[in-house]
Amino acid sequence: MSASKHALNWTTLLIAIPVGLVASLVTLAFRGVIDLINHLLFGSDGEITVAMHVWPWVFWPLLVGAGGLLAGTFLRYAVAIEKQETVQTDYLEVINARLDAVPTKTSLFRALSSIASIGSGASIGKEGPMVQLSALSGSLLGRWLPNALNLRNSDIVAMAAAAGLSSVYHAPLASAIFVAEIAFGISALQRLIPLIVASAVAVMTMWSLGFRSALYPLSDALFRMDVSSLLMTVIIGFAAGMAGWLLITLIARSKALFSKVRSLPLRLGAGGFAVGLLALISTDILGNGYEVIVRIIGGHYLLAGLLGLLVLKMLATTLSVGSNAVGGLFTPSLLIGALLGAALAHIAGALQLPVGNPLLYAAVGMAAVLAAVSQAPLMAMLMVLEMTLNSSLLFPLMIASVLASMLVYRLQSASTYPVVGSHFSRSEAKYDFDNMRVDQLIIPGAALQPDESVGQALAVSSLKRERYVYVINQAGQFLGVVSIHEIARKVLAQEITLDSPVSSVMDDNFPCIFQNQSMREGWEAFARVTLERLPVLNNPQERRFLGALTKTSLIQKAQEFL
Incomplete structure (x- = not known):
């Protein structure tokens, strides 16, 4: 060294x-x-x-x-x-x-x-x-x-x-x-x-x-x-x-x-x-x-x-x-x-x-x-x-x-x-950060039903200024996300229309974290992806959507001791 x-x-x-x-x-x-x-x-x-x-x-x-x-x-x-x-x-x-x-x-x-x-x-x-x-x-x-x-x-x-x-x-x-x-x-x-x-x-x-x-x-x-x-x-x-x-x-x-x-x-x-x-x-x-x-x-x-x-x-x-x-x-x-x-x-x-x-x-x-x-x-x-x-x-x-x-x-x-x-x-x-759970920093996340249109997804994205819109069923269970960039690409390629359901462009293998995980685990989750926010679910079994955790909120919390 x-x-x-x-x-x-x-x-x-x-x-x-x-x-x-x-x-x-x-x-x-x-x-x-x-x-x-x-x-x-x-x-x-x-x-x-x-x-x-x-x-x-x-x-x-x-x-x-x-x-x-x-x-x-x-x-x-x-x-x-x-x-x-x-x-x-x-x-x-x-x-x-x-x-x-x-x-x-x-x-x-x-x-x-x-x-x-x-x-x-x-x-x-x-x-x-x-x-x-x-x-x-x-x-x-x-x-x-x-x-x-x-x-x-x-x-x-x-x-x-x-x-x-x-x-x-x-x-x-x-x-x-x-x-x-x-x-x-x-x-x-x-x-x-x-x-x-x-x-x-x-x-x-x-x-x-x-x-x-x-x-x-x-x-x-x-x-x-x-x-x-x-x-x-x-x-x-x-x-x-x-x-x-x-x-x-x-x-x-x-x-x-x-x-x-x-x-x-x-x-x-x-x-x-x-x-x-x-x-x-x-x-x-x-x-x-x-x-x-x-x-x-x-x-x-x-x-x-x-x-x-x-x-x-x-x-x-x-x-x-x-x-x-x-x-x-x-x-x-x-x-x-x-x-x-x-x-x-x-x-x-x-x-x-x-x-x-x-x-x-x-x-x-x-x-x-x-x-x-x-x-x-x-x-x-x-x-x-x-x-x-x-x-x-x-x-x-x-x-x-x-x-x-x-x-x-x-x-x-x-x-x-x-x-x-x-x-x-x-x-x-630092002690607070190490002992906090993910659910203490949850913010609301934009979510749609799978049969709602991609046009609605674009409207929600524009209103909330989010790149991804989460998809949940009627029971609130997390199904996946739709990417606004992916919607735009497919609409321009005429593979879908604005009336197509969001399920047609949904990614069901999107990374997520759970409410009882620690802040350190949340930090590690963001280190593995290039995303600004991740969906927060209640547990791996029920996978009920609770909101989102942002990278910015984690960084602001970490700034208190860094």
């Missing part, structure tokens, strides 16, 4: 290496810009949750609000370009639709918007713009490659996106699976291997530059596998599902409210100002929350602090995302999950329940909420596993992630990634 028709080949694997290298350097550059802004604004390279204290508290809402105004200005330019040029900027949409390239100008303006939001303390993740810029770098690299390599630009964008995400979280396997699970809608081995290569190269690059430790220090703790611990895991899974559903719902409501503010700068400014007001209660809600997760895992919060910060972080994230701040939801989701898991574990401890190390449940909550919000449970489980380097968490992470994502799915709440909704819709449409 040629390289152009096969997803897995040596060329693809070799290209994945420089793609991973470039993507990791792009994420480092973005991180450097954020650090520079922090240094200029706060005179510190530390986390925004601590650095904000350099300014008097009265300035906090103004700083976050000003950042939102600037972010909205950049975002307005990006949206204007997208509308004018009718392009898709989001890398997941580019991969899913197999588009030619990630747009450069809109990606850069969105990145500037994100820098303004993140630099001023909006409750938004850094991974979104980092991965978007990584995808852009892959797209630019793909444009420079010779056409002879037969590589789709969207596949190179996918490699770069996986590598960028891997650079942020040091989780190559989870990053590769995320892109396959979200953008491709499948985890096919042929598509997954190049993503793993690109992600692994990105992590190796980060390691060689000194960024080698696990993101969250839980590798030495051991999850105790017993009934109470597993019960606690199940509770966290369901609670995380509800929290994920609530966060998705609040974000949707927030977007609807903020959409009433037409000006993007004012919209993001208002969102930033509101987040700044919440920061007056606790600056721990600012930023993406990485340092806060580390402190949670270190056991630095009591139950009241965990619950209060959980509510505040959900509100802050709702405001930032709802106001259209450009960024990711990964780390905010991880923080919300860590707060939820740790809080529930503290409650269990207060009730004297033997659940073991309560800090481990922070990691379980992280995976569960991330799975609920993204609807990518496999990615969430592997990402937390790779970030903590704690293999004893594998089973509880699996349980909690699946339960949380299933609960959100059953509540019919959309993923924060729109492309996931299209994958679910296609999957459901």
Whole structure:
């Protein structure tokens, strides 16, 4: 099979290496810009949750609000370009639709918007713009490659996106699976291997530059596998599902409210100002929350602090995302999950329940909420596993992630990634198609008695615009069809007249299908003939005529999942 028709080949694997290298350097550059802004604004390279204290508290809402105004200005330019040029900027949409390239100008303006939001303390993740810029770098690299390599630009964008995400979280396997699970809608081995290569190269690059430790220090703790611990895991899974559903719902409501503010700068400014007001209660809600997760895992919060910060972080994230701040939801989701898991574990401890190390449940909550919000449970489980380097968490992470994502799915709440909704819709449409019967798409068909004239057949054909007219007896039993072309040929040859009965030109060996056959069998029936419609009978024994099935109706139904 040629390289152009096969997803897995040596060329693809070799290209994945420089793609991973470039993507990791792009994420480092973005991180450097954020650090520079922090240094200029706060005179510190530390986390925004601590650095904000350099300014008097009265300035906090103004700083976050000003950042939102600037972010909205950049975002307005990006949206204007997208509308004018009718392009898709989001890398997941580019991969899913197999588009030619990630747009450069809109990606850069969105990145500037994100820098303004993140630099001023909006409750938004850094991974979104980092991965978007990584995808852009892959797209630019793909444009420079010779056409002879037969590589789709969207596949190179996918490699770069996986590598960028891997650079942020040091989780190559989870990053590769995320892109396959979200953008491709499948985890096919042929598509997954190049993503793993690109992600692994990105992590190796980060390691060689000194960024080698696990993101969250839980590798030495051991999850105790017993009934109470597993019960606690199940509770966290369901609670995380509800929290994920609530966060998705609040974000949707927030977007609807903020959409009433037409000006993007004012919209993001208002969102930033509101987040700044919440920061007056606790600056721990600012930023993406990485340092806060580390402190949670270190056991630095009591139950009241965990619950209060959980509510505040959900509100802050709702405001930032709802106001259209450009960024990711990964780390905010991880923080919300860590707060939820740790809080529930503290409650269990207060009730004297033997659940073991309560800090481990922070990691379980992280995976569960991330799975609920993204609807990518496999990615969430592997990402937390790779970030903590704690293999004893594998089973509880699996349980909690699946339960949380299933609960959100059953509540019919959309993923924060729109492309996931299209994958679910296609999957459901495919299931419906595979389980439908022919009789669900039957339309009426023109039919005559065998003793009626060919002139009547021509009239019916003209009225119904059908090439074939079906022939049935008085009991409704299907006898055959008459072809309008055959009638015309015989009339011109003077073999029949317009008063001749249709039985004289009837074809009694015409293909047909039955009402209880599946859509797939109907599809196969059309594949064997060149007809636009086929007669539908009740069963092979009685052969009672019910109507017709058209090829167009089948194709329209199949289009829902193709």
